[in-house]
Amino acid sequence: MEISSILxxxxxxxxxxxxxxxxxxKFGMPGLIGEIVIGxxxxxxxxxxxxxxxxxxxxxxxxxxxxxxxSLFAELGVIFLLFSIGLKTKxxxxxxxxxxxxLVALMGVLIPFVAGFAxxxxxxxxxxxxxxxxxxxxxxxxxxxxxVIKDMKLLDAKESKIIIGAAVIDDVLGMxxxxxxxxxxxxxDMEVSGIVLxxxxxxxxxxxxxxxxxxxVPKLYAFIDERTKARIKKTGNSKIGIDKLILAIVVCxxxxxxxxxIGLAAIIGAFLGGMLLADCTTEWKIDEKVEAITTFFxxxxxxxxxxxVVINDLMSLTVLILATIVIVVACLTKYFGCYLGAxxxxxxxxxGSRNIIGFGMIPRGEVGIxxxxxxYESGAMSSELxxxxxxxxxxxxxxxxPLFAKAFKKKYPPELEITSDCGCTVK
Amino acid sequence: MEISSILxxxxxxxxxxxxxxxxxxKFGMPGLIGEIVIGxxxxxxxxxxxxxxxxxxxxxxxxxxxxxxxSLFAELGVIFLLFSIGLKTKxxxxxxxxxxxxLVALMGVLIPFVAGFAxxxxxxxxxxxxxxxxxxxxxxxxxxxxxVIKDMKLLDAKESKIIIGAAVIDDVLGMxxxxxxxxxxxxxDMEVSGIVLxxxxxxxxxxxxxxxxxxxVPKLYAFIDERTKARIKKTGNSKIGIDKLILAIVVCxxxxxxxxxIGLAAIIGAFLGGMLLADCTTEWKIDEKVEAITTFFxxxxxxxxxxxVVINDLMSLTVLILATIVIVVACLTKYFGCYLGAxxxxxxxxxGSRNIIGFGMIPRGEVGIxxxxxxYESGAMSSELxxxxxxxxxxxxxxxxPLFAKAFKKKYPPELEITSDCGCTVK
Numbered sequence: 001m002e003i004s005s006i007l008x009x010x011x012x013x014x015x016x017x018x019x020x021x022x023x024x025x026k027f028g029m030p031g032l033i034g035e036i037v038i039g040x041x042x043x044x045x046x047x048x049x050x051x052x053x054x055x056x057x058x059x060x061x062x063x064x065x066x067x068x069x070x071s072l073f074a075e076l077g078v079i080f081l082l083f084s085i086g087l088k089t090k091x092x093x094x095x096x097x098x099x100x101x102x103l104v105a106l107m108g109v110l111i112p113f114v115a116g117f118a119x120x121x122x123x124x125x126x127x128x129x130x131x132x133x134x135x136x137x138x139x140x141x142x143x144x145x146x147x148v149i150k151d152m153k154l155l156d157a158k159e160s161k162i163i164i165g166a167a168v169i170d171d172v173l174g175m176x177x178x179x180x181x182x183x184x185x186x187x188x189d190m191e192v193s194g195i196v197l198x199x200x201x202x203x204x205x206x207x208x209x210x211x212x213x214x215x216x217v218p219k220l221y222a223f224i225d226e227r228t229k230a231r232i233k234k235t236g237n238s239k240i241g242i243d244k245l246i247l248a249i250v251v252c253x254x255x256x257x258x259x260x261x262i263g264l265a266a267i268i269g270a271f272l273g274g275m276l277l278a279d280c281t282t283e284w285k286i287d288e289k290v291e292a293i294t295t296f297f298x299x300x301x302x303x304x305x306x307x308x309v310v311i312n313d314l315m316s317l318t319v320l321i322l323a324t325i326v327i328v329v330a331c332l333t334k335y336f337g338c339y340l341g342a343x344x345x346x347x348x349x350x351x352g353s354r355n356i357i358g359f360g361m362i363p364r365g366e367v368g369i370x371x372x373x374x375x376y377e378s379g380a381m382s383s384e385l386x387x388x389x390x391x392x393x394x395x396x397x398x399x400x401x402p403l404f405a406k407a408f409k410k411k412y413p414p415e416l417e418i419t420s421d422c423g424c425t426v427k
Numbered sequence: 428m429e430i431s432s433i434l435x436x437x438x439x440x441x442x443x444x445x446x447x448x449x450x451x452x453k454f455g456m457p458g459l460i461g462e463i464v465i466g467x468x469x470x471x472x473x474x475x476x477x478x479x480x481x482x483x484x485x486x487x488x489x490x491x492x493x494x495x496x497x498s499l500f501a502e503l504g505v506i507f508l509l510f511s512i513g514l515k516t517k518x519x520x521x522x523x524x525x526x527x528x529x530l531v532a533l534m535g536v537l538i539p540f541v542a543g544f545a546x547x548x549x550x551x552x553x554x555x556x557x558x559x560x561x562x563x564x565x566x567x568x569x570x571x572x573x574x575v576i577k578d579m580k581l582l583d584a585k586e587s588k589i590i591i592g593a594a595v596i597d598d599v600l601g602m603x604x605x606x607x608x609x610x611x612x613x614x615x616d617m618e619v620s621g622i623v624l625x626x627x628x629x630x631x632x633x634x635x636x637x638x639x640x641x642x643x644v645p646k647l648y649a650f651i652d653e654r655t656k657a658r659i660k661k662t663g664n665s666k667i668g669i670d671k672l673i674l675a676i677v678v679c680x681x682x683x684x685x686x687x688x689i690g691l692a693a694i695i696g697a698f699l700g701g702m703l704l705a706d707c708t709t710e711w712k713i714d715e716k717v718e719a720i721t722t723f724f725x726x727x728x729x730x731x732x733x734x735x736v737v738i739n740d741l742m743s744l745t746v747l748i749l750a751t752i753v754i755v756v757a758c759l760t761k762y763f764g765c766y767l768g769a770x771x772x773x774x775x776x777x778x779g780s781r782n783i784i785g786f787g788m789i790p791r792g793e794v795g796i797x798x799x800x801x802x803y804e805s806g807a808m809s810s811e812l813x814x815x816x817x818x819x820x821x822x823x824x825x826x827x828x829p830l831f832a833k834a835f836k837k838k839y840p841p842e843l844e845i846t847s848d849c850g851c852t853v854k
Contacts, residue, residue, distance in 0.1 A: 003502045004687040011680035018673055065495075072496065075430045245722050246445055253438035260431040292716035293723050295672050 009058045009066055010073075016042070017299035030148050030401040032302045036394065039306020060307075067307075074304035075266065077297030078143040078366075082267040083252040084290045085146045085164065086274015087281045088155050091213035094165050094275070097158060101165030103345030104338045108166065108361050109173045111337035112137035115329050120385070123322065128185045129385055132375035135181045136389045137330050138174045141365025141397065142167035143267060143301065148401050149360075154408055159353050162342065163360040164271070170361070171268045172202045178371055179263070185380040201262045209272040221280055244284040248277060249293075265367055308369060309394050313387040323388045327395045334362045334396075352411040359407050362400035368393035436485045436493055437500075443469070444726035457575050457828040459729045463821065466733020487734075494734075501731035502693065504724030505570040505793070509694040510679040511717045512573050512591065513701015514708045515582050518640035521592050521702070524585060528592030530772030531765045535593065535788050536600045538764035539564035542756050547812070550749065555612045556812055559802035562608045563816045564757050565601045568792025568824065569594035570694060570728065575828050576787075581835055586780050589769065590787040591698070597788070598695045599629045605798055606690070612807040628689045636699040648707055671711040675704060676720075692794055735796060736821050740814040750815045754822045761789045761823075779838040786834050789827035795820035 017035040024034030042060060060066045094101075116137035120130035142164060149160045179198045251273045259269025281287045314320055339358040342349050349357075372389035375381035381389075444462040451461030469487060487493045521528075543564035547557035569591060576587045606625045678700045686696025708714045741747055766785040769776050776784075799816035802808035808816075 003499065003693065004684055006499060007502075007506075007680050007684040007687065007693065011677050011684060014673060014677055014680070018677075068492075069499065072430065072433060075434075079434075245719060246441060249723055250438050250441055250445075253434050253441070257431055257434040257438060260434065266430065266434065288715065289719035289722070292672060292719040295716070296676055296720050 005058065006066070006069060009060070009069075012058060013042075013070070013303060014299050017303055021299075030151070030405055032144065032147055033398050033401060035299055035302035036306040036398055039303035040309050040311075040394075041306075042303065043307040043309065044311045070300050070304055070307070073297050073300035075301075077294065077299070077301035078267050079252060079256045079270040080290060080294040081143055081146060081150075081298055081301070083248075083256075083270040083274040084287060084294055085150065085155070086271040086276075087248075087278055087287050087290060089161070089164060089271075089275050090278050091210055091275055093161055095210075097162045097165055097346070100162050100342060100345035100349065102169055104162060104166040104341035104357055104361065105169035105173060107337040107341035107344075108140065108334055109138050109170060109177065109337075111340075112330065112333040113177060115333040116326075119325065119329055128375075128380040129382065131181045131185055132372065132381045133326070133385065133389070135174070135178050135375075136364070136368045136371045136392070137326075137333065138170075138177050139364050139367035139371055139393075140167050140170045140174070140334070140361050141267075141363050141367045141393075142271075144363040144365055144397050144401060145360045145404060147298070148405055148408075152405065152408060154412060157408075157412060159349075159356040159360070159408070159411070162346075162357055166338070166341075166357070166361065168206065168268055168271065171265050171367075172199075172206060174367070174371075175199075175202055175263050178374070182374065182378070185375070185378065198263055202264055205259070205262055205264070206272065209276065213275055213278070217276055218279060225283075244280075244286055245289050248284075248286045248290060251277060252290075265370075305365060305394055305397055308390050310387070310390075314391060319384055319387060322384075323391045323395075326388050326392045327399075330364065330392050330396050331362055331399060335359065337361075352407065355407040356404065356411060359400055359404040362404075363397040364393040365397050366393070368396075432485065433493070433496060436487070436496075439485060440469075440497070440730060441726050444730055448726075457578070457832055459571065459574055460825050460828060462726055462729035463733040463825055466730035467736045467738075467821075468733075469730065470734035470736065471738045497727050497731055497734070500724050500727035502728075504721065504726070504728035505694055506679060506683045506697040507717060507721040508570060508573060508577075508725055508728070510675075510683075510697040510701040511714060511721055512577065512582070513698040513703075514675075514705055514714050514717060516588070516591060516698075516702050517705050518637055518702055520588055522637070524589045524592055524773070527589045527769060527772035527776065529596055531589060531593040531768035531784055531788065532596035532600055534764040534768030534771075535567065535597060535761055536565050536604065536764075538767075539757065539760040540604060542760040543753075546752065546756055555802075555807040556809065558608045558612055559799065559808045560753070560812065560816070562601070562605050562802075563791070563795045563798045563819070564753075564760065565597075565604050566791050566794035566798055567594050567597045567601070567761070567788050568694075568790050568794045568820075569698075571790040571792055571824050571828060572787045572831060574725070575832055575835075579832065579835060581839060584835075584839060586776075586783040586787070586835070586838070589773075589784055593765070593768075593784070593788060595633065595695055595698065598692050598794075599626075599633060601794070601798075602626075602629055602690050605801070609801065609805070612802070612805065625690055629691055632686070632689060632691070633699065636703065640702055640705070644703055645706060652710075671707075671713055672716050675711075675713045675717060678704060679717075692797075732792060732821055732824055735817050737814070737817075741818060746811055746815060749811075750818045750822075753815050753819045754826075757791065757819050757823050758789055758826060762786060764788075779834065782834040783831065783838060786827055786831035789831075790824040791820040792824050793820070795823075 016038050020034030020038035021031030022034070024037070025031045058066065060070070113134040115134075117130045117134035120126070120133040123129075145163055145167075149155055149157075149163075154160055176195070176199050179195045183195060252270050255269040255273030255276075256266040257269070259272070260266040277284075277286070314323060335358040338361040339354045342354045342357045369390055372381060372386050372393075376383065376386040443465050447461030447465035448458030449461070451464070452458045485493065487497065540561040542561075544557045544561035547553065547560040550556075572590055572594075576582055576584075576590075581587055603622070603626050606622045610622060679697050682696040682700030682703075683693040684696070686699070687693040704711075704713070741750060762785040764785075765788040766781045769781040769784045796817055799808060799813050799820075803810065803813040
């Protein structure tokens with residue numbers, strides 16, 4: 001491994017992503033779309049001796065060493081992003097929108113699954129293909145929406161809480177759907193008890209974290225705080241910053257790993273890990289530091305999303321038409337499902353709010369791709385459909401943010417102050 | 428590449444490094460030695476099914492995928508560390524100790540080289556071996572010393588400036604020595620003009636950065652500052668933080684790459700890059716953010732230093748004796764060389780200051796290992812001598828910090844306030 005060539009690759013990619021982001025912002029679009037587009041360009045056009053990357057000897061090819069580093073940094077980026085969102089989300093605030101979030105997630109899972117399943121049943125009549133397409137349409141990748149919310153500084157808006165809460169529940173539901181689909185499509189059929197077990201694991205994990213946040217963590221903090229103060233008094237050494245940051249990093253990585261190991265998305269673990277520390281964010285001054293780490297990594301996440309698109313795979317007319325239909329279905333079903341869920345779940349939400357929630361849940365991002373790749377690798381999905389899902393995942397990720405940002409701006413004009421209204425005390 | 432297993436590896440390594448660091452601090456030693464020791468343990472003892480790492484399926488072996496990630500994070504860690512030191516070093520402060528730094532570097536290169544050369548000439552009479560041993564003893568790795576200085580908050584002490592300045596000059600001299608040694612040992616003999624060229628490149632680079640810092644950068648900043656203020660006034664958007672941090676990251680990575688590509692150490696480039704931005708550190712508030720990124724990566728640097736030691740290689744008596752002698756020679760010659768250099772270079776430095784400088788320059792770290800590996804790979808050095816150099820590099824890195832910290836504490840008791848006295852205005 002040549003460290004020097006990695007250094008220049010990282011620097012060049014960060015610069016390119018930054019340029020893409022600024023260009024799109026100039027035209028009033030969310031900057032992250034520019035970064036995704038740069039990713040598409042890098043993966044499809046910019047590789048060759050004539051290009052900037054070629055001139056600097058930067059060689060990025062699917063699953064070569066450089067690509068693996070980008071993947072790792074991408075994953076760390078979105079993990080730290082969700083962790084920093086978690087750091088600013090108090091559990092009580094999330095609980096206060098629990099009913100709405102639950103219904104948004106439920107409807108946002110049900111309608112896309114049925115539609116995806118039906119569509120592929122009509123298209124090629126293959127049951128396995130249809131099941132996996134349904135499962136891929138279920139996934140919601142909250143990373144993209146979270147970045148837009150963060151950039152717009154609207155984390156305290158009720159709609160943001162509902163979206164984030166719904167994303168957590170959505171991930172649990174999506175995992176259950178995937179487990180059932182895998183069981184149904186694989187010859188080694190999984191017992192019902194197996195599916196119940198996975199489901200129970202995920203539910204217990206999420207509920208345990210919420211319980212910890214509510215009852216255990218506050219006491220633990222009081223204890224640590226007391227000890228730290230005693231130490232400072234005794235030794236005069238007030239070097240807290242680094243220690244707390246290391247604790248935060250370990251919680252973030254550890255929770256991501258744990259969530260992943262029980263079948264949930266790593267980013268859900270990161271978010272819950274952040275929420276565990278949310279009470280101390282301000283006091284420990286960790287949010288700015290975590291944000292700095294996020295800044296280092298996050299561009300790679302958006303670049304990586306774009307790099308998944310292999311334009312050559314889309315060059316057949318059938319695939320192109322199918323992809324277009326799937327993209328439309330993916331957007332409409334998620335939007336209406338979540339819109340409906342919001343309407344049923346919380347009567348106080350007006351049309352503007354339901355719009356925000358509907359648009360915010362559209363991006364499938366890397367989660368949809370993971371589902372499709374499980375199907376592809378197990379042989380239950382064709383390479384053609386896999387390419388379609390990848391394009392759908394990236395397209396929904398590009399389509400949603402402008403709509404989402406616009407709906408948000410309409411509801412909350414920039415001059416409006418947002419206040420958290422869950423009634424819990426915010427330090 | 429399994430992201431999940433990488434996440435748990437990173438989390439576990441950070442925790443282990445933290446424990447090692449705290450344990451050593453308990454006994455009054457610099458914490459980074461604890462992290463190096465943990466690295467030695469991981470590389471030599473902790474790999475196996477019975478261990479924590481084995482239980483978590485963390486497989487770290489020389490040059491496997493996990494090892495490569497650790498190497499990359501280690502390099503990024505020390506690069507960001509030196510960058511953050513650079514951010515706090517104004518060029519005028521460095522210039523004010525220029526004469527002393529120059530002499531410290533010169534004497535600290537000359538004496539170890541002659542001693543290393545002579546020692547191996549006596550040992551096995553092989554000219555090539557002797558030349559490379561001399562070159563390996565020349566290297567100074569400022570990362571370790573910089574971390575101790577930073578942890579002790581003594582960056583503003585005159586001795587710290589001299590050490591850092593000397594490390595930069597030392598690296599240029601070391602590169603020249605290495606170029607000459609490589610030319611002398613390789614059959615494809617290099618022309619004198621080639622060596623002159625490399626030397627000129629390195630000198631022009633360092634001098635150009637200093638010139639930029641002195642004359643160009645202040646004007647550029649004034650211009651950017653004006654534009655930023657105009658933009659904030661116009662759009663009301665004061666989101667500067669992230670943009671400046673991205674600029675800093677790109678400068679850091681780009682300068683490291685450039686330094687590396689002209690034959691200097693990447694960390695020297697990072698340091699000079701930091702110095703380029705030193706005037707704006709406070710205003711842009713980038714130092715805390717860069718430090719957060721450093722915190723994420725830096726443990727891996729010290730772990731990685733420790734992981735270089737393969738205890739099995741040292742199990743022969745000859746090697747053990749030779750290694751001990753080389754370590755003693757490495758420590759004494761660097762210490763006395765730099766002590767002498769300081770005494771000649773700046774008469775105002777008392778014995779305490781000369782001690783600090785002498786001890787601070789002892790660590791060879793990764794730079795010494797790089798020199799030895801160039802020799803080893805070109806066949807000019809035996810595997811036995813390579814193992815000796817690795818142990819020497821790690822041993823000097825472990826021996827120096829306690830002596831250095833003690834000397835510093837003696838000269839500057841914790842209650843003393845350090846002020847910068849170079850006479851330049853510090854914003």
